[in-house]
Structures are given as structure tokens and as C-alpha cells.
Amino acid sequence: MPRWTPDARVDGLGELLRDAGFTAETAARSLHAATPADLLTNSALYAATSPDDLTGTLPGILAHLFICNAALPSATYEKSVPASLREAFEALHLLVRERDSVRSLVSLSPFDSMYFLSDPLFRTANGAITMTTRRDLVMPPHASSLLLLENVAAMKGRLLDIGCGSGFLALSLADRYDSVIGVDINPRAVAYSRANAVLNGRAATFTLGDLATDLRVHPPADHVIFNSPTGPTHRDDDREPGWMAAPTALTTLVERLPSVLAGGGSAQILLIAELPREGPALPLPSGYAATHIRAFPESQLAVPENSVTSGRIDPGCLLVRDSADARRLMAHLHANAIRAVHPVLLTLSN
Numbered sequence: 465m466p467r468w469t470p471d472a473r474v475d476g477l478g479e480l481l482r483d484a485g486f487t488a489e490t491a492a493r494s495l496h497a498a499t500p501a502d503l504l505t506n507s508a509l510y511a512a513t514s515p516d517d518l519t520g521t522l523p524g525i526l527a528h529l530f531i532c533n534a535a536l537p538s539a540t541y542e543k544s545v546p547a548s549l550r551e552a553f554e555a556l557h558l559l560v561r562e563r564d565s566v567r568s569l570v571s572l573s574p575f576d577s578m579y580f581l582s583d584p585l586f587r588t589a590n591g592a593i594t595m596t597t598r599r600d601l602v603m604p605p606h607a608s609s610l611l612l613l614e615n616v617a618a619m620k621g622r623l624l625d626i627g628c629g630s631g632f633l634a635l636s637l638a639d640r641y642d643s644v645i646g647v648d649i650n651p652r653a654v655a656y657s658r659a660n661a662v663l664n665g666r667a668a669t670f671t672l673g674d675l676a677t678d679l680r681v682h683p684p685a686d687h688v689i690f691n692s693p694t695g696p697t698h699r700d701d702d703r704e705p706g707w708m709a710a711p712t713a714l715t716t717l718v719e720r721l722p723s724v725l726a727g728g729g730s731a732q733i734l735l736i737a738e739l740p741r742e743g744p745a746l747p748l749p750s751g752y753a754a755t756h757i758r759a760f761p762e763s764q765l766a767v768p769e770n771s772v773t774s775g776r777i778d779p780g781c782l783l784v785r786d787s788a789d790a791r792r793l794m795a796h797l798h799a800n801a802i803r804a805v806h807p808v809l810l811t812l813s814n
């Protein structure tokens with residue numbers, strides 16, 4: 465399958481999608497998701513169990529193409545998608561033709577009156593889902609993105625979003641700040657973030673950078689956020705770029721903070737942390753005016769304590785791929801005396 469090259473000529477696309485009635489609400493309704501946030505969190509589930517025929521409405525067709533990442537018969541495409549939208553999709557090379565159907569090369573996540581282009585995380589065909597496992601995949605906004613967005617501190621001034629991915633956090637928060645910088649280790653993420661800034665008419669600067677080696681911003685930021693690429697440590701394949709265990713992610717951020725965080729500023733890191741039965745879960749740094757920790761044991765990104773005790777992982781848990789992976793995770797938690805896995809939001813204030 466070819467890949468999409470993020471393109472800055474997406475400026476008129478948002479208007480066309482809105483005119484087509486494709487919004488966070490209509491996408492959620494088409495796929496029978498309770499809310500737009502629920503759809504983003506569980507997009508693979510809704511794509512797998514989507515109504516057989518989404519093609520009765522234009523928002524349904526766009527959800528079928530860009531959220532379920534499913535092939536659409538060419539005849540339906542020609543008949544039901546307005547010429548102006550087809551011309552835009554084709555000029556931007558967002559679709560490929562496959563014999564008698566068309567298929568998207570990108571995922572398009574509508575959220576809160578914005579749109580986020582990213583690589584597709586999965587494809588659907590005949591009700592089956594195939595997950596993409598490319599190392600430099602730029603993920604659509606997902607459960608951890610929403611968790612951080614919903615719990616981010618109300619700050620002003622200069623924002624630095626480390627590991628910006630599709631640009632979801634930087635762009636969703638851009639209106640609150642004087643200036644916004646996003647950095648990512650993955651060049652495709654930087655390119656997607658720039659395209660999404662244009663698509664949504666938001667001012668933000670995105671650059672390539674590695675938190676672990678060379679990250680520096682001038683002037684330093686008042687608010688640093690990092691939705692870290694962390695998770696349980698039971699498997700070492702199929703991980704996202706820059707994947708780190710939670711303690712390493714925290715230590716790496718703390719070492720870099722003097723180069724990026726202004727006096728009086730705050731840094732917030734979201735980690736998926738394994739909590740040992742004994743001893744500290746995270747290497748908490750000293751030297752900050754305040755350190756605040758909040759855990760989210762009810763999240764779909766958690767394996768709560770009662771689950772570890774009972775040996776059963778909730779089917780809605782987003783930390784495992786399938787039942788074999790769930791068994792492997794449970795064996796790992798028991799063997800390593802881990803009492804729970806929780807998303808943890810840590811705030812460090814200068």
C-alpha cells in the first residue's frame with residue numbers, strides 16, 4: 465500500500481468536509497458511538513462493528529472511508545461524493561483506486577470542530593480489522609491524547625508539546641497560548657502536524673527533535689506537555705517510535721527540563737506506569753516547587769488492582785491486542801509483582 469505524503473495544500477479541505485456535514489457528531493452517530501470522544505478512544509472497535517451499510521448518508525460514506533479505512537465501490541463514490549470533494553481528495557492524493565473501488569491513504573479524525581489527518585492505524589475489509597505495525601506510523605488521536613487533553617492544567621504563555629504526533633494536543637490547545645511549539649522524533653509526525661495546522665487554521669510551529677538528546681527551546685516554555693510513548697513492558701515487538709518504560713520517560717524529561725521550561729512554569733507528563741507491589745513506581749525528581757501526581761485507575765488504559773488479583777483483563781482494555789496478549793500481560797504482572805498498571809499524570813512546577 466502506498467503512503468500519503470503530508471501536504472500543506474489542505475487549507476480548503478476543512479470547509480468542504482464541514483459543508484458535507486462530516487463532523488465529530490455525525491461521524492459518531494454514523495458509527496453508533498455514544499460520543500465523539502468514545503469514537504476516538506475505541507475507533508477500531510466501532511470500525512469492526514460498524515453498520516454494514518454506511519453509504520446511505522454522506523457523513524456515513526466519509527466515516528466509512530476515513531475512520532473505518534474501508535474500500536468504497538467506485539460507483540458509490542462517484543454518485544454520492546460531491547465533485548468538489550472528489551477533486552480535493554484527488555488533488556491531495558488522499559485516495560487510491562483499487563480495481564472497482566477507492567480506499568483512503570489517511571485517517572481523518574473529526575474532533576471538536578477540527579480535523580486531524582494521520583496514518584491509518586488499521587484497515588477494515590469484510591468485517592475484519594488489520595492493524596498497521598509500521599515503526600514510524602503517525603497514530604490518529606486516541607485514548608491517551610484525550611486523557612491528557614481533558615486533564616491538562618489551565619496555563620497561558622508559551623506551550624511546548626513534546627512528541628506532538630498528529631499535532632492533536634498542540635493544535636487543540638493553541639488558542640489558549642501566545643505561542644505553541646510541537647516537536648517529535650518522527651519526521652512524518654512533524655509533517656502531519658504542519659498539515660493539520662494548515663487544515664485547521666491554527667498557528668503553531670512544529671520541528672523535528674529528540675527529547676533524549678538535543679531538545680532546547682528559546683525562549684523556554686511556560687507549559688511543557690508530553691503524552692509519552694509508554695505502556696506495560698510485557699512485549700518488546702510492535703512498539704511505537706521512541707517507546708520507553710515509564711520511569712525512563714520521566715527521567716528523560718526531567719533531565720531535559722532545564723533547557724525547555726521557564727522559571728514559574730509547569731511540565732505535565734502522561735505515563736502508562738506499572739505500579740510494583742513494593743517500592744516506588746516512578747523516580748520522582750526533587751528540586752521542584754511542587755509535584756502533583758494523579759492516577760486514572762478507571763481508564764481503559766489501566767489494568768486495575770482487582771483485575772490483576774482476579775487474573776482477568778477487562779475486554780475493553782486498550783493495552784492489549786488480543787486474548788493471547790492479555791494472557792501474556794497477566795503472566796508478566798504476576799511474575800514481576802506488579803499490582804496494577806495505571807495512566808499517571810505527573811505535574812512538576814518550577
Ligand SMILES: C[S@@+](CC[C@H](N)C(=O)[O-])C[C@H]1O[C@@H](n2cnc3c(N)ncnc32)[C@H](O)[C@@H]1O
Pocket residue numbers: 604605606608609626627628629630631632633647648649650653673674675676691692693694704705706707
Ligand atoms: C503517545 S504518542 C503522542 C502523540 C500526540 N501527542 C497525541 O497525544 O496524540 C507519543 C509521541 O512521542 C513521539 N516521541 C517518542 N520518543 C520521542 C523523543 N525521544 N523525542 C520526541 N518525540 C518522541 C512519538 O513519535 C509519538 O509521536
